[in-house]
Amino acid sequence: MDAGSAGMLVTLLLLSILWFLIWKVNMKRSQLPPGPAPWPILGNLWQKDVLPLYRTYEKLSSTYGPIFTVWLGLKPVVVLCGYETVKDALLGHAEEFGGRPEIPLLRQLSKDYGFVSNNEKKWQELRRFTLSTLRDFGMGKSSMSQRVQQETQHLVNLLAELKGNAFEPLTLFRHAVANVICSVVFGNHYSYSDTAFLELLNVIGNYISFFLSPIAAVYNTFPNIMHHLPGPHRKVLARCEKLKDYIRERVELHKLTLDPSCPRDYIDCFLIKAEKEKNSPENMYSHEDLVMSVFNLFGAGTVTTSNSLVFCLLILAKYPHIQAKVQEEIDAVVGAARAPSTEDKLKMPYTNAVIHELQRLQKSRIENFPRMTTQDIVFRGHTIPKGMVVIPVLSSVHTDPTQWENPKEVDPGHFLDEKGEFRKHKAFMAFSAGKRMCPGEALARIELFLFLTTLLQSFTFQLASKYEETDLLSLWLKIESRAIPCKFFAIRRLVSS
Numbered sequence: 001m002d003a004g005s006a007g008m009l010v011t012l013l014l015l016s017i018l019w020f021l022i023w024k025v026n027m028k029r030s031q032l033p034p035g036p037a038p039w040p041i042l043g044n045l046w047q048k049d050v051l052p053l054y055r056t057y058e059k060l061s062s063t064y065g066p067i068f069t070v071w072l073g074l075k076p077v078v079v080l081c082g083y084e085t086v087k088d089a090l091l092g093h094a095e096e097f098g099g100r101p102e103i104p105l106l107r108q109l110s111k112d113y114g115f116v117s118n119n120e121k122k123w124q125e126l127r128r129f130t131l132s133t134l135r136d137f138g139m140g141k142s143s144m145s146q147r148v149q150q151e152t153q154h155l156v157n158l159l160a161e162l163k164g165n166a167f168e169p170l171t172l173f174r175h176a177v178a179n180v181i182c183s184v185v186f187g188n189h190y191s192y193s194d195t196a197f198l199e200l201l202n203v204i205g206n207y208i209s210f211f212l213s214p215i216a217a218v219y220n221t222f223p224n225i226m227h228h229l230p231g232p233h234r235k236v237l238a239r240c241e242k243l244k245d246y247i248r249e250r251v252e253l254h255k256l257t258l259d260p261s262c263p264r265d266y267i268d269c270f271l272i273k274a275e276k277e278k279n280s281p282e283n284m285y286s287h288e289d290l291v292m293s294v295f296n297l298f299g300a301g302t303v304t305t306s307n308s309l310v311f312c313l314l315i316l317a318k319y320p321h322i323q324a325k326v327q328e329e330i331d332a333v334v335g336a337a338r339a340p341s342t343e344d345k346l347k348m349p350y351t352n353a354v355i356h357e358l359q360r361l362q363k364s365r366i367e368n369f370p371r372m373t374t375q376d377i378v379f380r381g382h383t384i385p386k387g388m389v390v391i392p393v394l395s396s397v398h399t400d401p402t403q404w405e406n407p408k409e410v411d412p413g414h415f416l417d418e419k420g421e422f423r424k425h426k427a428f429m430a431f432s433a434g435k436r437m438c439p440g441e442a443l444a445r446i447e448l449f450l451f452l453t454t455l456l457q458s459f460t461f462q463l464a465s466k467y468e469e470t471d472l473l474s475l476w477l478k479i480e481s482r483a484i485p486c487k488f489f490a491i492r493r494l495v496s497s
Helices: 003-031 053-064 083-092 104-110 120-136 142-161 169-185 195-211 214-221 232-257 266-276 287-300 303-318 320-333 342-347 349-361 394-398 441-458 472-480
Strands: 067-072 075-080 377-379 382-384 389-392 459-463 488-492
Touching: 053 067, 053 075, 053 394, 067 214, 075 083, 083 389, 083 394, 104 195, 104 214, 104 232, 104 287, 120 266, 120 287, 142 169, 142 441, 169 195, 169 266, 169 287, 169 303, 169 441, 195 214, 195 232, 195 287, 195 303, 214 232, 232 266, 232 287, 266 287, 287 303, 303 320, 303 349, 303 441, 303 459, 303 472, 320 349, 320 441, 320 459, 342 349, 342 441, 349 441, 441 459
Parallel strands: 075 389
Antiparallel strands: 067 075, 377 382, 459 488
């Protein structure tokens, strides 16, 4: 056979494979909710009018309805938009939409250990143990509030030493929030000048930022190819191993000083539980399960809350009249002679409303945090098969015009009644909803209230530079990913006691 004939055969073979893939995708498309046409092999990955969803869900849902399908490579993903649809899925059909698909990047890091395991029984057991242990160490109680208060006062002192000079908030706030979760997990408080700990914070911040990036979506779509290619994923995962090694060292130190009658922190409690379960055939409390559970507590308990704090101050700096009104309420309820406490929240409806409103407005990149159906289901007129990846777009709930008077505006009135008292809003899902709701909600609520009120009691925050970006949410996403720097002035307030 000559070269020309061989080349023709190879071309025909490739075209046949491509035709088969297109036919297979079209067959699947006909059985799923409607959606934008995918490209061969890549799906909708590089189509900017489709992904990322936080930018396009409004246009897509207006075209295809509140339930539509996008394609990550050859994998279909069903997207849910709007309050009624998301509520019906996460609360009305919690079990059917309560699965978690395997996320290749996460599995590569965790090796399926810890309370993010895809083993449903292990996930339930370790999640239950973790929530119970965190409650025992004060999550949602006054003892935890005292830990947060101590850290906020330390942060106030550090900002006061700057004497009004500009500061970069992401690293500073990340350290402050990390110390709260570290007190529960490691039993430690870390100095703000501890360079080794700052490096660990940098590792976890970079990992989560990468996890939310478009490159991570490509990795999760084509893991068998990406795993063997060079790229940022290799660097990020390698640095995460250093953090896991640090956690292993802390675990070994805990083993040497463990007193089963007096556990000091989460690691101690896990080691005690592991000893009790050592003869269990299921082995859910292994050494590596502890390492990954601590890794995930450290990451989730640090980055998300510290990012929310920076976002809140960004908006308050852009809306000084709202910041001033919060400060008026702090002055009236708390004054200057003492620090705010969680008990003050009930007397501070406007501040509470502002915090909820800013959480409502904070968008995030969502493609890499999917759910999965656990069984075949006919849902709101669409047949969705078992094992289908599902993305509930919580931002669509928070901007649903049927639920919010001013969905695109900063309006604390969304959480205030006609008397100015705080009111809960049924369409508020900042911590998700249903079976996979955020386990750290209680701690995050305490931290957001105490950090913000204590900081605003002492300082007025202003942006140190002007940004060309007029869309605050786009501006925030650039700051969050470190694409542009963010600096504040913390101007000391003089408040009479």
